[in-house]
Amino acid sequence: MTRVTVIGGGCIGVSVASHLVERDIDVRLLDKGYAAGETTGKAGGLIFSQLHEPADVRAMAYSLEFFRSLSERDNHFTFHESGFLRLGTEAERPVFEHEVAMQREAGADVRLVEPDEMGMIYPSLSLDGVTVGTYSPSDGYADPHTFTTTLLADAEANGLEYRPGTRVIDVTASESPSVTTEEGTIESDVVVIAAGPWSHRLAALADVDLPAKPYRAQALVTAPVGVDVGTVYDAHEGVYFRTTQDTGLLVGDGTEEVEADPDDYSRRADFDFLATMSETIERRLSAADVGVQNAWAGLCTATPDCFPLVGRPPFESGAEPRPDGLLVAAGLQGHGFMRSPAVGRAIAELICDDRPPVAEWRPTRFDDDPGDFEIEEMLTLEGKYHNLE
Structure with missing residues (x-):
């Protein structure tokens, strides 16, 4: 059985873990704190399909149906x-x-x-x-904390190994990747970094320069x-x-x-x-x-083009990723909660079916090193369509 270690207990990491457990994958979920205790717990909880790009709108169709389905079958979440x-x-x-x-x-x-x-x-x-x-x-809209804890409880009931209070101190990207915590080293077939604003620091431990701020x-x-x-x-x-x-x-x-x-x-x-x-x-x-x-x-x-980073990251800009089992799910530009079901599905399909995420989300899309970039607020319309101004 494929062994996957997911780093991050927010809505993205829990969604990734949940989608993988449903595919009978052996998953460990690590969190330095507790589920939804950081960024997710402070989110506004908006859920909407009125986004700026077709790829995001299509992805939200899955997320919307996921939220409806969970709400119908579990009375803890609405x-x-x-x-x-x-x-x-x-x-x-x-x-x-x-x-x-x-x-x-x-x-x-x-x-x-x-x-x-x-x-x-x-x-x-x-x-x-x-x-x-x-x-x-x-x-x-929905409550992000309740969504995350409800999904986590379901995943644990289906075999997820959840380790709160587990701080990651090193990530090794190789043919057999591993994660080192303060308690020891965890060998895996795949490591998924889904730690929100800490993702770029965790990726750096594996010598990956993730373009995220x-x-x-x-x-x-x-x-x-x-x-x-x-x-x-x-x-x-x-x-x-x-x-x-x-x-x-x-x-x-x-x-x-x-x-x-x-x-x-x-x-x-x-x-x-x-x-x-x-x-x-x-x-x-x-x-x-x-x-x-x-x-x-x-x-x-934020990311340079406001699209998330979902998939196998390159170790050099413009290069193809090496087959080392390191994946990222980060850079959601403030819309992580509502897109978390779609991101979880994308990572599960990549691991289980070798089906890559949509092109706009792939971390390999930058042909050149994006270097420093300006942060752009996601909801705003200003500057989104220069041809309409």
Whole structure:
């Protein structure tokens, strides 16, 4: 039986492990902390197919069905299919029209909407200044921590060996790769690095220069506002928000487009972020005052072209990977939670069927060393389509 060691107990690592266990693979999952204890536990939980590239839209079809199926068969996890509305002005209309046509062709259930229809979708929403939007009734949200722990429990019941509190200190890439922890060395046939913002450091232990940069993103939860607005992204203001179970709102973005140290970054939300988001939400809900109950900052991981790194990495830019059993699943650009089912399936198909992931996700796609690169926030539309500007 193939032996696989997965490093990282967030939604990506757990999804990889779960998909492999379903294929009768012998899997050990290592985590320096505990499941969903870092990046995953701080995620906003949005699940949507309104993405910028066809490959991502098609991958999300699998993820959406995975979330629905898990929600139906396991009462610990709920996928809230609340719909997802993007708001824009005439400045965003060309991009919205372009993306809706592309997304529909790729199979997404999405349409262009005008203010009258938006008002019927979410009556509590103030549409001041909004002239156009896009809407998918099939999108929604879920709790990332609950998803990850539910999937982990299922995988453990099916034979997964889970080792929380296990810090990796070395990774050896060879014909028989191994992972060295503080407790000893684990021999494997395949090692999968799925450690979020720590992935580039773990890859470096195996002499792989992974083009990935961690960066901060921020979120807050408001006091109850008494309205249900499902899931909304204001493309003009650059803020997303969704209903919480106690009728408050989870509000996010606050992206800081500079590289962060995953072991030394501010986990507290900035005052400017809190003030700006509060003003935006008060305006969008026509509310006099929106109180903040909780706020935090977490990390996302960027790549040079905003596509994830899923598959066998090269040891030199432009070179083919050596058959050494080292795989990566990283660089999800802030959309790791909602794409985790598709990433888990991609890694399982690569290991079990030798089926490579989509070309846009392959770590070998960079012909030249990308070197230093600018971090780009994923949700924003600015600069995505220069031919439409």
